[in-house]
Amino acid sequence: MPTVTALFRYPVKGFTPEALTALEIDADGRVRGDRVLAFRFADAVTPDSDGGLDHWPKERGLSLMRFASLARLRTTFDAAERRLRIHDDEEGLVLDTVLDDEGRREAADAIGGWLTRTTDARLLRADGVMPLHLIGDGLTSRFQDRARGYVSLHGAASVHAVADAAPVAIDDRRFRSNIVIGDTHAWEELSWCGSLRIGGMEFDIERPIGRCAAITVNPDTGVRDARLLGLLTKEFAQAEPTLGVLLLPRHGGGTIRVGDDVTPL
Template sequence: MNVVIRVDALYRYPVKGFTPERRESLVIQPDGRVAGDRALVFRFADAVAPEDATFPKSRGLALMTFPSLARVNLTFDDQADTIRLRVDDVDVTADLSDEGRALLAEAVTAYLRTTGDAPLLDADGILPLGLLGDGRTARFQDRPQGFVSLHGAASVAEVDAAVPAPVDDRRFRSNIVVSGAAPWSELSWTGRVRIGEVLFEVQKPIERCAAITANPDTGARDARLLRVLTGVFGQDEATLGILLLPVDGGGTIRVGDEVHPTP
């Protein structure tokens, strides 16, 4: 009996480091990025706007260094170009005008001041935060080519079973989650993989950072998942998921699409 691998969930991340946005479909651009993904970022004061489409985590707010960001419920309305930011007693909605950006940056800063991440704000070059991006152009990925990220739900389930803290797909912040693949089998995919109408070239496995240790509901670092991946699962580097680039111009992928790795 042949097992069918399908797209189980799709995500994009309008603001780098913040709330995932679950989607029924994603547009894969010819340049290898998801349309609207990481189209905004809260940059540090000493981080200038990049000339290229690369923005390392070290230049702005990211879960890797500010785990309490996971508690922020952030939604982006790409019709009205507004962001709503909710956490604790804070509930702010603002547009992408200069005044709106300043209001959102002040709200994020005020929230972080109430968390265990507050001392990080006092380092040289951090404040004041600024909000970069137009909300549409995917340009603040960590890597020059952007890439589309994918992992298997079964791999995450095995990690979840290995630790007492809850672990789900949100910790790994992939664009594509697939079901039907055996645990860890996606790490062995090479060559090309077709997802719905889009053909991809497999680039490499994803080496993970401390962002995955943050609980997506509480913002607490409650699981030593880097050690779990190297210790319990015997990996040389903490790895989960793979990076893809489209072949022949990209297209649209949808939840339920079949996934066909090269044998």
Template structure:
């Protein structure tokens, strides 16, 4: 039987994941604690800017897509303190601070100094990007790539199949971390989750009944090595050539059955729940 093998949330939009033993899917279809913070460019703010909730494009701040060396930083957030550890320095703490004004400034200054000392410096020096600002309340899941939010899922089998397909063009490692999903499962044939998206399949994952909404079309973030940040393989091209996809896709976006988005009217009864590592995945 298919089962959940990994769960991840992304406290800071565009940065590395925090591995979890369980995730809470909210009635609005977003993961509690996921994308609750973001590091915004100076010129991305405006008086009417809500800082997310409906939609927050990657172009507004730091993200792996444009700053691949962010992969070298491991992020943890306990609800009060945000910590960045440097993988290239034996996981030494780069910065650890709270979300008060002084802590936010300390975090942004540390990130700025590190990026300016590395190969992504030129991107950060572009006009209007500095000073960086840490935005978000640390509670509300609001910095989404898409207005509707969604929970993301992929299978280990699809990642393994992509790794086999890429072996003819590169020896770069291909693992789950490149694809930044909330839920990783095993026990299904490769690419099954893309079929679920086409059919709008209903699934039960842990305590949560969900429906498949659409495939996840991938961006440049998947080309970066999840440890070093080096762009070491063009997996987008592998997906469209070796695998033969029209668009480079891996994984599926999900919503709880009958979920309502922020501000929508309707009953949220039974649409959320908890998913745990080891939970079964059943097709309804």
């Protein structure tokens, strides 16, 4: 039987994950504590509207899709203390600040300054980008790629299939899902429809996850080292590069844990 093998949330949009043994799922279908902060461009500090929901397009803020070098940074966020710490393995501490108004400005300036020393520096020169702004209350999950939020899931076997076809090392981190499951066949999760149960929670399976250029980035070096978008369509005959599925809870919020059984319904 498929089981949950790993759980992740991403406190800061586009930055490193936090591995957990349990995830709290809110009734609105988002992972609690996931993407609660984001570095946004100067002209994108208020949300767009998408079907009556707030939407924060990743193209108008820092994300791995465009800023590959962000993968070099290691991020920790203490929600209780409202403290954000970001470290670069090469340069050392980039910032360590509390999220008051002054701390947010310091954080945005520090990340902007760090990016000027990377290969992504040219992207900062586009109109409307600088100065960066760190927004979000540190509690409310709202900076997912899609306005509805969703919980993301993929099978480890699907990633292993990609790794076998790729010229470089590939692991689950490239795909930035909330839930990784084991004991499935490669691509099995894409064949599921309707709903599934994870532990004591039931989820509707909404649709497959279309992938972006973030998956081409090495999660250790911040270098684009794998043409995975083309690999997915050519090697696996996909119409669009796809890996994993999006979920919404059927009966309100709850908790899922590593080791939970996963049962298609």
